[in-house]
Amino acid sequence: MPNSSDGKITDGPRGPKPRKMLSRRNIILYGTLIFVAIYYLVPLYVMIVTSLKGMPEIRLGNIFSPPIEVTFEPWVKAWAQACTGLNCDGLSRGFWNSVKITIPSVFVSIVIASINGYALANWRFKGANLFFTILIFGAFIPYQIMIYPLVILLRDLGLYTKLPGLILIHTIFGMPILTLLFRNYFTTIPEELFKAARVDGAGFWGIYFRVMMPMSLPIFAVAIVLQVTGIWNDFLFGVIYTKPENYPMTVQLNNIVNSVQGVKEYNVNMAATLLTGLVPLAIYFISGKLFVRGIAAGAVKG
Known part of the structure; x- marks a missing residue:
């Protein structure tokens, strides 16, 4: 039996009882996670290997087999040569249109929503509750009923079929839910910091830029991921409020995949789909840790 420091004999080892690695709880937990991971990764695997095959190999029919001879020709064609209607410049034009739409839409909506959330959380003005209620109501109105x-x-503003019009639409539709996120996050910041800044003479903008923004990087990451994903992947607004030369990348992808002319090139379609999804995926991986911190720190708290 082991001896204690005071010379007395102890009854045995102390501390928490070690858990079994193959307990029922762990089997269910990890089994579920593995199943879900396989469920989502298998289609991605099929898309990747198909995009790296030539059409003769694809016609053999085994979609799960790795490519015998790797080729990047489908990626090149999807980016710069695939036809979308009368144009045969692939996804490149749609990519730059999506960049022109996404960057200002994300920036403007996040800036305005963060100021709104800051004001609603820390500066109680007359009618603040009514304003917040209207914003929340607007966040849950189905946007399909507002299309016409x-x-x-x-049309009356002279922005129909133009990129600024689509940027305005995305900015407006993004602000209600982002305002809710920022307001809920700012309420989790200790009020003493706000009061101390007021005592030191800081005003509305001084507190926002010097206190709130430096402490709010996680919620800004959440807002960026949500907005970039939503705007970049949007199809409905892009096809309704723009014209062919201003189509975003998703509309170009739809035109490539659903083309009824010529041979159905599944490798080009898969490469085009992967190219379209690379930007949101990259944004998520770049800001992944901040995104998780923002969610955990109050981004979805009521």
């Missing part, structure tokens, strides 16, 4: 009124509005 927005067509009329953009």
Whole structure:
């Protein structure tokens, strides 16, 4: 029996009882996680290996087999040569249109929503609760019912079929839910910091830029991921509020995949799909840790 420091004999080892690696709980937990991972990764695997095959190999029919001879020709064609209607410049034009749409939409909506959330959380103005209620109501209105009124509005503003019109649409639709996220996050920041800044003479903008923004990187990461993903992957607004030369990447992808002319090139279709999804995926991986911190720190708390 082991001796203690005071010379007395102890009853045995102390501390928490070690857990079994193959307990029922662990088997269910890890089994579920592995099943879900396989469920999502198998289609991605099929897309990748198909995009690296030539059409003769694809016609053999084994979609799960790795490519016998790797070729990047489908990727080149999807980016710069695939035809979308009368144009045969692939996804490249749609990519730059999506960049022009996404960057200002994300920037403007996040800036305005963060200021709104900051004001609602820390500066109680008259009618703040009514304003917040209207924003929340707007966040849950199905946007499909507003498509036609927005067509009329953009037409009267002279922005219909133009990129600024689509940027305006994405900015407006992103602000309600982002305002909710920022407001809930700012309420989790200790109020003493806000009061101390007020005592030191800081005003509305001084507190926002010097206190709130430096402490809010996680929620900004959450907002960026949500907005980039939503705007970049949007198809409906892009096809309704723009014209062919201004189509975003998703509309170009739809035109390539659903083309009824010529041979159905599945490798080009898969490469085009992967190219379209690379930007949101890269944004998520770059800001992944901040995204998780923002969610955990109050991004979805009521």
